[in-house]
Amino acid sequence: MAYVKGLVESKTLTSVPSKYVFRGIDAKEGISLEAETIPTIDFSMLTSGTPDQRSKVIQDIGYACREWGFFMVINHGVPETLREAMIRGGESFFNLPEEEKREYEGKKLFDPIRFGTSFNVSLDKTLFWRDYLKIHVHPSFAAPHKPHGFSKSVQEYCKRTREVANELLKGISKSLGLEESYINKRMDMESGSQLLVVNLYPPCPQPDVVMGLPPHSDHGLLTILMQNELGGLQVNHNGKWVPINPLPNSFLVNTGDHMEILTNGKYKSIIHRAMVNDKATRISIATAHGPPLDSIVSPAPELVMNSENQIPAFRGIKYRDYMELQQSIELNGKSCLDHVRI
Numbered sequence: 385m386a387y388v389k390g391l392v393e394s395k396t397l398t399s400v401p402s403k404y405v406f407r408g409i410d411a412k413e414g415i416s417l418e419a420e421t422i423p424t425i426d427f428s429m430l431t432s433g434t435p436d437q438r439s440k441v442i443q444d445i446g447y448a449c450r451e452w453g454f455f456m457v458i459n460h461g462v463p464e465t466l467r468e469a470m471i472r473g474g475e476s477f478f479n480l481p482e483e484e485k486r487e488y489e490g491k492k493l494f495d496p497i498r499f500g501t502s503f504n505v506s507l508d509k510t511l512f513w514r515d516y517l518k519i520h521v522h523p524s525f526a527a528p529h530k531p532h533g534f535s536k537s538v539q540e541y542c543k544r545t546r547e548v549a550n551e552l553l554k555g556i557s558k559s560l561g562l563e564e565s566y567i568n569k570r571m572d573m574e575s576g577s578q579l580l581v582v583n584l585y586p587p588c589p590q591p592d593v594v595m596g597l598p599p600h601s602d603h604g605l606l607t608i609l610m611q612n613e614l615g616g617l618q619v620n621h622n623g624k625w626v627p628i629n630p631l632p633n634s635f636l637v638n639t640g641d642h643m644e645i646l647t648n649g650k651y652k653s654i655i656h657r658a659m660v661n662d663k664a665t666r667i668s669i670a671t672a673h674g675p676p677l678d679s680i681v682s683p684a685p686e687l688v689m690n691s692e693n694q695i696p697a698f699r700g701i702k703y704r705d706y707m708e709l710q711q712s713i714e715l716n717g718k719s720c721l722d723h724v725r726i
């Protein structure tokens with residue numbers, strides 16, 4: 385398997401190999417020209433605000449989930465040093481000799497640690513300009529033993545982001561008119577699955593003809609994302625691509641397909657894509673938070689009851705099977721979710 389990083393470093397590339405070229409897509413088309421900004425959520429108001437501040441931020445979360453499915457979280461309490469250690473550690477992992485990384489060249493979706501490129505090389509018609517490291521970090525923890533110290537950072541980072549996700553899920557439950565612990569209990573988040581994804585997007589000589597990641601939605605309930613100093617993420621909002629420029633030290637959070645299933649479509653997953661640049665390597669780190677892999681998720685009865693026609697919009701599906709389904713079809717918008725739509 386050829387990796388993008390190896391390709392970029394093997395010779396002076398002036399153009400992109402044809403298998404990476406997205407035909408018929410103009411990366412500059414459909415970009416929002418309005419100065420739109422995603423909502424910002426002050427996390428500290430959720431955990432230590434006055435009752436008034438807390439109800440205000442719960443309203444903000446409701447608005448962000450309803451209108452965007454994507455928001456920026458500030459004052460989350462995860463130390464900047466830990467975030468930097470993750471970016472540095474991720475970068476050092478990709479800088480390991482090829483044969484050391486190939487130890488993790490995974491074949492199967494649920495291998496604890498998987499190093500790869502594109503999304504599903506055997507299926508992707510056009511390859512994506514990204515290499516990845518994916519690690520299942522919860523409920524069982526795994527991490528590569530190299531680079532030195534990375535495993536410790538991964539463990540701490542994943543614990544902290546899990547705490548942030550669980551607090552946000554409390555706020556989301558409240559914003560839906562449910563009891564604060566509703567989603568955490570129903571989804572058994574204490575044993576929930578957490579997947580860490582480190583994305584590496586090397587510089588590209590023709591950034592406008594490739595995709596780092598094509599338009600897609602994430603499979604879990606929530607994804608928490610951070611990046612190095614380079615932008616590239618775009619969110620589809622009302623049919624336009626909105627480029628995202630996060631504040632320093634903030635997290636980006638988006639609702640995934642399982643949030644859409646659970647809330648019976650009240651909060652929808654959001655389509656986003658990652659673009660690349662010709663200057664430097666972009667790194668992003670995502671943690672996907674979902675229920676235990678063997679739990680079957682279907683729309684919450686309370687939310688079906690208060691929906692317009694009181695009919696479940698999705699059939700129940702095991703989270704594990706959903707992830708397998710996403711891996712077995714082309715990564716393309718919300719096509720996976722369409723398979724479970726009633």
Ligand SMILES: O=C(O)CCC(=O)C(=O)O
Pocket residue numbers: 581583597602609611616617656657658667668670
């Ligand atoms: O690199 C990014 O900003 C987006 C990554 C992403 O969408 C993903 O890992 O699912």
Ligand SMILES: [Fe+2]
Pocket residue numbers: 600601602656
């Ligand atoms: Fe994503």
